[in-house]
Amino acid sequence: DQQVKQNSPSLSVQEGRISILNCDYTNSMFDYFLWYKKYPAEGPTFLISISSIKDKNEDGRFTVFLNKSAKHLSLHIVPSQPGDSAVYFCAASSSGSARQLTFGSGTQLTVLP
Amino acid sequence: DVKVTQSSRYLVKRTGEKVFLECVQDMDHENMFWYRQDPGLGLRLIYFSYDVKMKEKGDIPEGYSVSREKKERFSLILESASTNQTSMYLCASSLGKGLFFGPGTRLTVL
Numbered sequence: 001d002q003q004v005k006q007n008s009p010s011l012s013v014q015e016g017r018i019s020i021l022n023c024d025y026t027n028s029m030f031d032y033f034l035w036y037k038k039y040p041a042e043g044p045t046f047l048i049s050i051s052s053i054k055d056k057n058e059d060g061r062f063t064v065f066l067n068k069s070a071k072h073l074s075l076h077i078v079p080s081q082p083g084d085s086a087v088y089f090c091a092a093s094s095s096g097s098a099r100q101l102t103f104g105s106g107t108q109l110t111v112l113p
Numbered sequence: 114d115v116k117v118t119q120s121s122r123y124l125v126k127r128t129g130e131k132v133f134l135e136c137v138q139d140m141d142h143e144n145m146f147w148y149r150q151d152p153g154l155g156l157r158l159i160y161f162s163y164d165v166k167m168k169e170k171g172d173i174p175e176g177y178s179v180s181r182e183k184k185e186r187f188s189l190i191l192e193s194a195s196t197n198q199t200s201m202y203l204c205a206s207s208l209g210k211g212l213f214f215g216p217g218t219r220l221t222v223l
Contacts, residue, residue: 043214105155
C-alpha cells in the first residue's frame with residue numbers, strides 16, 4: 001500500500017510557464033515533507049521541504065504548498081526552465097527523521113523550450 | 114558539501130554471482146541507507162544503518178545483506194544475484210531530516 005502517491009508519471013510544460021507537481025499521502029502521522037530532484041545517471045538532490053506546522057515554503061522559483069486536511073502537497077516552479085527537466089520525488093516522514101522517509105514514485109517533468 | 118561516493122557507476126553481473134556495492138561518505142554522518150530505484154516504484158529502502166555494526170531492515174531486504182564496519186563506509190551485498198535485482202542502487206547518508214545521495218550504481222544482472 002503506497003502511503004505517498006504521485007499520480008502523474010509525467011508532465012510537460014512550456015518554458016516560462018508554471019509547473020505544478022502533485023503528491024498525495026495517506027498517513028496522517030506524516031509531519032515533514034521533502035521534494036527531491038533527480039537527473040538521469042545522478043543521485044537525487046534535495047530541493048525544498050516543509051514542516052506540517054506551515055502551509056507554504058518558498059525558495060526562489062520553487063514553492064511547496066501543504067494542505068493537511070486534504071493530505072496533499074504540491075510543488076510549484078515558476079518560471080519553468082529547460083534545466084528543470086528531471087524526475088521529481090516527494091517524500092514524507094512521521095518522525096522528522098530521515099530513517100522514516102517514504103518516497104513517492106516520481107514525476108518526470110519535461111520543460112519544452 | 115557532503116560527498117557520498119559509490120564504487121561503481123555501472124556494473125554487469127551474472128545470475129548467481131556475489132555482488133558488493135560500496136558506499137563512502139565524508140561528513141561523519143551517523144545514518145546511512147541503501148535504496149533501489151525502479152520505474153513506477155520510486156525509491157524503496159533496502160537497509161539502513163544508524164551506527165557502526167548496527168543495521169535495520171527496510172521495506173525490501175530480501176536477497177540483500179549489508180555491512181558497516183566503519184562509520185564512513187556502508188556496503189550492500191547481493192549473496193546470489195538474480196535478474197530481478199537489476200536496478201539503480203542509491204546510497205545515502207544523513208545526520209537528521211534529509212538525505213544526501215550518492216550518484217547511484219546501475220546494476221544489470223544477466
